[in-house]
Amino acid sequence: MATYTTDQRQLFTGSTIAVLKPATTEQVADIVRLAAHRGIGIVPQGGNTSYCGGATPDTSGRQIIVSLERMDRIREVDPVSMSISVDAGAILKNVQNAAANAGLLLPLSLGAEGSCRIGGNIGTNAGGLSVVRYGMTRDLLLGIEAVLSDGTVVSDMRKLRKNNTGYDIKQCFAGSEGTLGIVTGAVLRLAPLPTxxxxxxxxxxxxxxxxxxxxxxxxxxxxxxxxxxxxxxxxxxxxxxxxxxxxxxxxxxxxxxxxxxxxxxxxxxxxxxxxxxxxxxxxxxxxxxxxxxxxxxxxxxxxxxxxxxxEGEKRRNGSVKHDISVPLSSIQRFLDLAASQVRSYDADLELSVYGHAGDGNLHYNVLVPPDVDRTEFTKRIESGLSLQLYDTAAALGGTFSAEHGVGRFKKHLLERYGDVGRIAAMRRIKKAFDPAGIMNPGAIVRPWRKEPAS
Amino acid sequence: MATYTTDQRQLFTGSTIAVLKPATTEQVADIVRLAAHRGIGIVPQGGNTSYCGGATPDTSGRQIIVSLERMDRIREVDPVSMSISVDAGAILKNVQNAAANAGLLLPLSLGAEGSCRIGGNIGTNAGGLSVVRYGMTRDLLLGIEAVLSDGTVVSDMRKLRKNNTGYDIKQCFAGSEGTLGIVTGAVLRLAPLPTxxxxxxxxxxxxxxxxxxxxxxxxxxxxxxxxxxxxxxxxxxxxxxxxxxxxxxxxxxxxxxxxxxxxxxxxxxxxxxxxxxxxxxxxxxxxxxxxxxxxxxxxxxxxxxxxxxxEGEKRRNGSVKHDISVPLSSIQRFLDLAASQVRSYDADLELSVYGHAGDGNLHYNVLVPPDVDRTEFTKRIESGLSLQLYDTAAALGGTFSAEHGVGRFKKHLLERYGDVGRIAAMRRIKKAFDPAGIMNPGAIVRPWRKEPAS
CATH class of the missing domain: 3.30.70.2190 (Alpha-Beta Plaits)
Known part of the structure; x- marks a missing residue:
């Protein structure tokens, strides 16, 4: 059970009633209806590679995990339409390979590609190594199949580049981290395969x-x-x-x-x-x-x-990760300001700074000193230096999460840095899709009930 | 007043209490609050170039038009970040020119670019002539500013390629045709200028x-x-x-x-x-x-x-437009089936077929014979042959509206062809953003009140 209840970075372990592994969309819908009836929280899980605790249940032991791992089929590759239709549990690498076998490229590539799953990529709007040319996951999304919090199945698995027929529901799911429903299938856009x-x-x-x-x-x-x-x-x-x-x-x-x-x-x-x-x-x-x-x-x-x-960071004793992005015109300024903040905070700290600079995205990581407790150190940095670095990014028009998402670990940052109007709109959406609050409770938005009356 | 109350194709004329022309986002918010207080429907309008009556008030005379035409500023071009920030009322051509003057390309180009406005481009998720390379309007959207139905201002004008911090509110507005709020500003992504x-x-x-x-x-x-x-x-x-x-x-x-x-x-x-x-x-x-x-x-x-x-179609006596798209693998099959349907319907009909084939998007237009009443002919075709053509597109996994949107003219088509689960999700979103139903009433989704109780 531990592999399902502990997050990827091993910072948090929750507990769960059960890990359910549906094999079909209908089974997902049945599970959701049952959970809705009983008021049980559902934590959807793909490859469990979230850096933000997005797929980890809380410690109450009253939530269920719905793992999509058995739903891993490649449904169809259409080389002429340049599209691929897959189950949400398909492993990214397998989808890449299926596309390549048809002479096409799935232009989504990231470190976790051997274990992360498409549903999770959609849930976090995954970025990775070729965003500068091909965009984020949302930019590749042509169609979606998802189960809403009352068991309704949204089935919009079209292979169309253009389909302007009202609100684009699939875009709501991209980046929603399982809080609006469970993605069970997707159609992704492919590109000519680089030779x-x-x-x-x-x-x-x-x-x-x-x-x-x-x-x-x-x-x-x-x-x-x-x-x-x-x-x-x-x-x-x-x-x-x-x-x-x-x-x-x-x-x-x-x-x-x-x-x-x-x-x-x-x-x-x-x-x-x-x-x-x-x-x-x-x-x-x-x-x-x-x-x-x-x-x-x-x-x-x-x-x-x-x-x-x-891996190099991990071997040394890990790092406190800051997945920031800033406008390209401010990237140099961020590097200068942040370096000076780190020096002022503790001149002995070491940094590992790298990332997808083509997108203005830096992994600005503070190395955990070899001789200290990683969890303690992480807590200390995240409650102090991290906020200074995020303040700097925000002051430059940047963000505290470029591609890793919000999950459970960054909710306080969303409240600190998110525009008030935008958060209000997010709460409206959460309430519309999940009025009972059973979909991945505790991730992204805090319950709207605590919102002050307007 | 007629230029504001008549749609682009001159198929429908509504009436209005007043055409309001705010100059600032605050004025838009004031108007919305007043209208909300009085329960008055608001029809946002940009260049009024919708092919689907998306910007035309009804005949009740109890709606107001909010024209964004005075809000037409280019707020900022950032050549290093490759972005442009504009008022929603900026004319597309002017935004293209501002980008080009900075050595960059706004890769959105379409027939109406001399008069359509960015807010309308976002509202309809405009496509056009270079989607095959650069995508639709939603793919270019980096930031947004919008007024919600209670006057709340969402202000998320960031110039970031990557910003995974919860639901992507700007994507809700893309394609929403003014039914969720009024877009007042946007940041758009630019590309290197082709030389x-x-x-x-x-x-x-x-x-x-x-x-x-x-x-x-x-x-x-x-x-x-x-x-x-x-x-x-x-x-x-x-x-x-x-x-x-x-x-x-x-x-x-x-x-x-x-x-x-x-x-x-x-x-x-x-x-x-x-x-x-x-x-x-x-x-x-x-x-x-x-x-x-x-x-x-x-x-x-x-x-x-x-x-x-x-223009050639217009000179002859106009056309009944079908803005269909199908998966690329079915484009030939659609052309064959549709031609045979047209012949069976009326062997004397003439077609003008062209379009953005790179996106699977065809403008499959039936020419109005020179000697008949255009409005009558349009009604006749749209209630008969058009449905046959849309049926064919739908059967091939295609859509009745590739880039023109739904507006007021195609609502019945959305109900006919839209997935039930997706329409249910759309109604949830509409209700969440616009519980009183004052934002562009009558466009896209019919009132949720008529939805059968679940």
Missing amino acids: RRASAWLKLASGAPLAELLALVRRESADLLTTFEFMTARSIALATEAMTNPPSVRAGSGGTVLAEFASSSRHVGLDELMEAVLAEAIEAGWIEDAFLAQSESQRTAMWQLREAIP | RRASAWLKLASGAPLAELLALVRRESADLLTTFEFMTARSIALATEAMTNPPSVRAGSGGTVLAEFASSSRHVGLDELMEAVLAEAIEAGWIEDAFLAQSESQRTAMWQLREAIP
Whole structure:
């Protein structure tokens, strides 16, 4: 049971009456009707990879977990319509593979792809590694099937790019983290499968303007840029320590960007394009040097390094994660201000800063010192320094959660930083979809009953 | 007053107490509070270019029109963040121009762009000419400001690509046609400004598979395709008659596709790319011949022809429009079935079929014969043949409204074709946002009071 009642980061363990594993949408509807009748809270769960406790029951022992893991079918790949229809419990990696087997790309890719499930990706509006080119999960969502809190099944599994026939219910579910109903199926949009990639390791000059570099790369790559990942020297060092056979690449004095172009065409010379773009960046003085992967194994090594950062942090003693985003025009300013806040808070703290800079999204992580209790340290930082960092992001028009969601751990942040009118609208939606408050109770919005009378 | 109370297609004229023209968001909120207090229905209006009567008051004379036309400011262009913040009353063309002046592209382009306004584009989730590359209006929406039915202002004008902090309220407004509140401002995502374009006139072979041709063009253009517009010979002939100096291009025996690639890079040879792609399409036997624009004036001429089709229809005596979309894999089947339905209904009817085939979206228009009353003819077709055509689209997994919306004219179609669960969810949302039913009453959803008790 523990794998279902403990969150991914092992920060919290709840308890549950039972873990139910329906095999069909009808069974999900039956469960919801029964729970509604008995007033039992339902915690929907996919791969249980939430960083915010979005899929973890409370400690009351009066909630049930509905795991979608048995509903993992690929329902249909339509290569001509460029769409794939799946059960919500399908593992992201399996959906990627099914698309690739049909010569197409599911352009959603993230660290947890081997275990996270599509329903969870929709519930958290997952982002990941190629948002700069392809967008977030919501941008890929063509159709949805979901069970509402009274057992009503919404069935809108159309494969249409365009369908302007009233409110777009599927968009309500994207990012709702199971609080409005249980997503049981989805149709996702596919793209032409890239057959060529050019991947480069850009050693940034000190003070190199990230946003301006990004703008140059997007423009001169004809927007064939799929990835623009920023990594500091410290994050790279952590990753290197976690690898058995790390590549011999180093960071520049301003850090590193891993940039990748992708193309499905035989008629575009991607390496030449990358070389031309890098030459412009060098001429602008923004990068000291660059290394263009000459083979698939070199490309893979760069990516393995990027993906080993979380493991590197974990090996050291973990990190307190800050999944912030700011407008691109403020990214440099955030880095400067935040670094100074960390120094003032405790000059001995170490940072691991990296992330999807192409989207203005940084994982601004404070490393847990090797000799301290991780949970205690996390609590201390989150009640102090974290709020300073989030204040800084908010003051720059940014956010405390770029792609990880709100879940149970960040509700207080939503109340602190969310626009009052927007939260009022969120409560209206919650009440409309879940008047009895049985859908993932405790996640995202606090009960509307506590809202002051207007 | 008539310009405000009559719909764009001049099919319906309502009446109104007054046309109010607020200049600020606060004035909009004041109006809404007053109307809520008095129980007066509010019809928000932008450029009044709805094809579905979405912005037209009823005949009761007890509704007010709130025109956003005075709120037309460009609030901010942020070239580094690639975003633009505007008042909802800003005219689309002016927003495009403001972006272009900053070296960026607002990738929303449609026939009415000289008069439609951003609030209306959001309200209808406008599509248009470059959806295949850039998506619909909702895909460009980064931030929103809106007044709810009790005067609450939702203010979420952030310039963030990623902001997963609970329900995405702005997505509720996209496609809601003013029935959930009044959008007063928005932040839109911009893209690198294309500096090169390659535009080609593809003369389709008889029976050429449109979807397979599209897949080839997307793949081998590295997805630099921005436009894939289908036109039948009849539509081209109508357009030609409406032009003073029409280009000398002809349709192929299977019709024509106007395809355009766009690139912001100096390093990608677009003409060579287009030539390579066209050679593959010719080799596949899907196009008889192709003509690649050799100059900006040739390119403009092709576009003027495409854009003159609605005017050509109007000159003849108008058309009954069917804004259908089907999955790409069914587009050919729809064309075959629909043509046979039209022949069976009345062998003398003429069609003008064209549209955004890259999105599976066809404007399947039945021409009004020159000598008959347009309104009478429209009524007759819409109560008979139209339903047959929509039935066919629905049976193929398609929709009766791809991009025009529901408004007042298509409510019965939503009830006929909409999934029951989805309509139930829509009613919940409507009730949550507008419990008194004062926001654009009569558009999209019928009052929930008539919903049978559950």
